[in-house]
Structures are given as C-alpha cells and as structure tokens.
Amino acid sequence: MPxxxxITGCSSGGIGHAAAVQLAAKGYNVFATVRNAAKAGDLAAADNVTVLELDVREQTSVDAALAQAGDIDVLVNNAGFEVWGALEEMTVDDLKDQFETNVYGPFRLVLGVLPGMRKRENGVIVNVSSVAGRVAGPLNGLYAASKWALEALSETLKYEVGHFGIRVHIIEPGGVETAFGANRRLVGAAAGEESLYAEMFSQWEAAGQRLNPDGAAQPDVVAAVIVDAIENGDKFRYPATQDAEFVFNARKAMTDEQFEQAMRQQLGLTW
Ligand SMILES: NC(=O)c1ccc[n+]([C@@H]2O[C@H](COP(=O)([O-])OP(=O)(O)OC[C@H]3O[C@@H](n4cnc5c(N)ncnc54)[C@H](OP(=O)(O)O)[C@@H]3O)[C@@H](O)[C@H]2O)c1
Incomplete structure (x- = not known):
C-alpha cells in the first residue's frame, strides 16, 4: 500500500507544489491541498495526486479535507505567508493574522492527524519553517515570531509523540524563488507609506540581494529536502538552502553582539 x-499550500510554482510532484513521482498517494483549486496547475491531472481544497485558517475546511483524505501517513505543513514591515507599524491584529496561518493552521492539521497516527503507531510530520525560524531580522518580526513558534511546537511535539512511532521534522529554507515575496502582506514603510522606517526598509531590501548574489534557490531544492526528511529522517532540523546554512553557521559561531556587527558590516547596514 503506498x-x-x-501537503498544505500546493499552489503552482511553490515549495508545496514541488514536494507534491516529487512525492507523486516516488509513488506516494499525494493529497495536494490548495485554498483555490484553480491554483493547483498541473497537479490536477498528475498521477498519484488528488487535489483537495483546504484553507488552514478554517477549522471546517481542515476537517473536510482530512475526512476526504482518510488515513494520512505523512503530513507536510507547508502553507504560509509573511506580514512584512516594522514592528511599530504593526497592530495586534496583524500579529494574529500572521499566527492564524503560520502557527494555528499547522497546529489544526497536527491535531487532526495525530490520533490516527498514534493508533497506527506510525507517522511523519514535516513542518516548513524558515531561516527566520531561528534568526530574526529587521522587518520580519511577525513572520519570525510565527516560525519560532512553529519550531517550538515542533520541538515539543517531537519529544511527546516519538514514543508512539511518530517522527517530527522542521525544514528551514532561506531565500527560495516562489511567489512568496509577491504574496507578502506589506505594512507601513514596506507598503510605500510615508514612514520613519523608510530608510531602514530600503537598506534591508538591498541587503537581501547581497545575501543571495546568485539568486534564490529553486523550490525543487527544498522539496528534495522535504522528501529526504520523510524517507530518511535522521535529523530533526533540516536547513534547506545554502544561505540558510551560512546564516546558521555564522549565528552559532558568534555572540549576539558579534553577529549583529558582522551582519551590519557584510550587508552595509547603517540603520
Ligand atoms: N520562498 C521563500 O523564500 C521561503 C523561505 C523560507 C520559508 N518559506 C516557507 O515555505 C513555505 C512555502 O512557501 P513558498 O515559498 O512556496 O511560497 P508561496 O508560493 O507563496 O506558497 C505558499 C502557499 O501557502 C498557501 N497558503 C497561504 N495561506 C494559506 C491558507 N490560509 N490556507 C492554505 N494555504 C495557504 C498559498 O496559497 P495561495 O496561493 O492561495 O496564496 C501557497 O500555496 C511557507 O511556509 C513559507 O513560509 C519560504
């Protein structure tokens, strides 16, 4: 039996879509979920793939998709987005909005699949975090907070459910060439509004390009790491792109102060 x-968030061109393609090619029975079926692209006609609608923010939508899918051996919590801007320009509702998709959403899915996995004493949960799941930077405070929260939940879950034969893994991409940047919800300076933070915004945008002079990684690269975590699962955390490895290694080797100084120098930040 395959x-x-x-997988959540399988819109065409993204990491979830690439993971669905790779897992289907390996013979898995893939439930590729999207908020809007029209965005599933070639997955609609792909072998071994069933496209289901699922909005991670809606409990009824999660319940309906899980009921349609039946027993799930592997959950990939991939859906996510970013609210982008300076913290002073955010509201509590912005923070809730960010957590609704990136934290409460994956948690809904985990709660949905766990009882079945526990009874079958078998299962794999893969949560797609980010380099921002361990290292926060300017302007991504809400997003980083959501991914840190996802990492904390994942770490606790690993300790609690390993006993039942369930593995939990975190995937940490850096920059990836998807619609993620275009899908960001921009606030304040980031949205082009008049702002005290406009100068920091422009410095940080330029810094992003300096960190990835050869361009961002392709979604296939991250999808292959997801497949590796599912099939081999010898690590808890999987940095998934070269820039993520670079940042984690630098962060590990330095104190907070050294890291900030090196980052400012490397990226030319005067803010
Ligand atoms: N690209 C990067 O640089 C990068 C770096 C680090 C981590 N990540 C993480 O990687 C994951 C995938 O992102 P991506 O790069 O593939 O970006 P993407 O192309 O924008 O894909 C995000 C997916 O999440 C879906 N989604 C958003 N809100 C949803 C909701 N409420 N319910 C269900 N699905 C929802 C989107 O659906 P719609 O198409 O309907 O909006 C889309 O399918 C995210 O968790 C992201 O945080 C990305």
Missing part, C-alpha cells in the same frame, strides 16, 4: 501524504 503511503498517503497530505
């Missing part, structure tokens, strides 16, 4: 995998 293993069943449910």
């Amino acid at each position: 293993k069943s995998v449910l």
Whole structure:
C-alpha cells in the first residue's frame, strides 16, 4: 500500500507544489491541498495526486479535507505567508493574522492527524519553517515570531509523540524563488507609506540581494529536502538552502553582539 501524504499550500510554482510532484513521482498517494483549486496547475491531472481544497485558517475546511483524505501517513505543513514591515507599524491584529496561518493552521492539521497516527503507531510530520525560524531580522518580526513558534511546537511535539512511532521534522529554507515575496502582506514603510522606517526598509531590501548574489534557490531544492526528511529522517532540523546554512553557521559561531556587527558590516547596514 503506498503511503498517503497530505501537503498544505500546493499552489503552482511553490515549495508545496514541488514536494507534491516529487512525492507523486516516488509513488506516494499525494493529497495536494490548495485554498483555490484553480491554483493547483498541473497537479490536477498528475498521477498519484488528488487535489483537495483546504484553507488552514478554517477549522471546517481542515476537517473536510482530512475526512476526504482518510488515513494520512505523512503530513507536510507547508502553507504560509509573511506580514512584512516594522514592528511599530504593526497592530495586534496583524500579529494574529500572521499566527492564524503560520502557527494555528499547522497546529489544526497536527491535531487532526495525530490520533490516527498514534493508533497506527506510525507517522511523519514535516513542518516548513524558515531561516527566520531561528534568526530574526529587521522587518520580519511577525513572520519570525510565527516560525519560532512553529519550531517550538515542533520541538515539543517531537519529544511527546516519538514514543508512539511518530517522527517530527522542521525544514528551514532561506531565500527560495516562489511567489512568496509577491504574496507578502506589506505594512507601513514596506507598503510605500510615508514612514520613519523608510530608510531602514530600503537598506534591508538591498541587503537581501547581497545575501543571495546568485539568486534564490529553486523550490525543487527544498522539496528534495522535504522528501529526504520523510524517507530518511535522521535529523530533526533540516536547513534547506545554502544561505540558510551560512546564516546558521555564522549565528552559532558568534555572540549576539558579534553577529549583529558582522551582519551590519557584510550587508552595509547603517540603520
Ligand atoms: N520562498 C521563500 O523564500 C521561503 C523561505 C523560507 C520559508 N518559506 C516557507 O515555505 C513555505 C512555502 O512557501 P513558498 O515559498 O512556496 O511560497 P508561496 O508560493 O507563496 O506558497 C505558499 C502557499 O501557502 C498557501 N497558503 C497561504 N495561506 C494559506 C491558507 N490560509 N490556507 C492554505 N494555504 C495557504 C498559498 O496559497 P495561495 O496561493 O492561495 O496564496 C501557497 O500555496 C511557507 O511556509 C513559507 O513560509 C519560504
């Protein structure tokens, strides 16, 4: 019997879509979920793939998709987005909005699949975090907070459910060439509004390009790491791109103060 995998956020061109393609090619029974079926692209006609609608912010939508999919062996919590801007220009509702998709959403899915996995004493949960899941920077405070929260939940879950034969893994991409940047919800300076933070915004945008002079990684690269975590699963955390490895290594080797100084020098930040 092929293993069943449910993946959230499989819109064409993204990491979830690439993971669905790779897992289907390996013979998994893939439930590729999207908020809007029209965005599933070629997955609609792909072998071994069933496209389901699922909005991680809606409990009824999560319940309906899980009921349609049946027993799930592997859950890939991939859906996510970023609210982008300076913290002073954010509201509590912005923070809630960010957590609704990036934290409460994956948690809903985890709660949905765990009882079945526990009874079958078998399962894999893969949560797609980010380099921002361990290292926060200017302007991504809400997003980083959501990914740190996702990492904390994942770490606790690993300790609690390993006992039942369930593995938990975190995937940490750096920059990846998807619609993620275009899908960001921009606030304040980031949205082009008049702002005290406009100068910092422009410095940080330029810094992003300096960090990835050869361009961002392709979604296939991250999808291959997801497949590796599912099939081999010898690590808890999987940095998934070269820039993520670079940042983590630098962060590990330095104190907070050294890291900030090196980052400012490397990226030319005067703010
Ligand atoms: N690209 C990067 O640089 C990068 C770096 C680090 C981590 N990541 C993480 O990687 C994951 C995938 O992102 P991506 O790069 O593939 O970006 P993407 O192309 O924008 O894909 C994000 C996916 O999440 C879906 N989504 C958003 N809100 C949702 C909701 N409420 N319910 C269900 N699905 C929802 C989107 O659906 P719609 O198409 O309907 O909006 C889309 O399918 C995210 O968790 C992201 O945080 C990305």
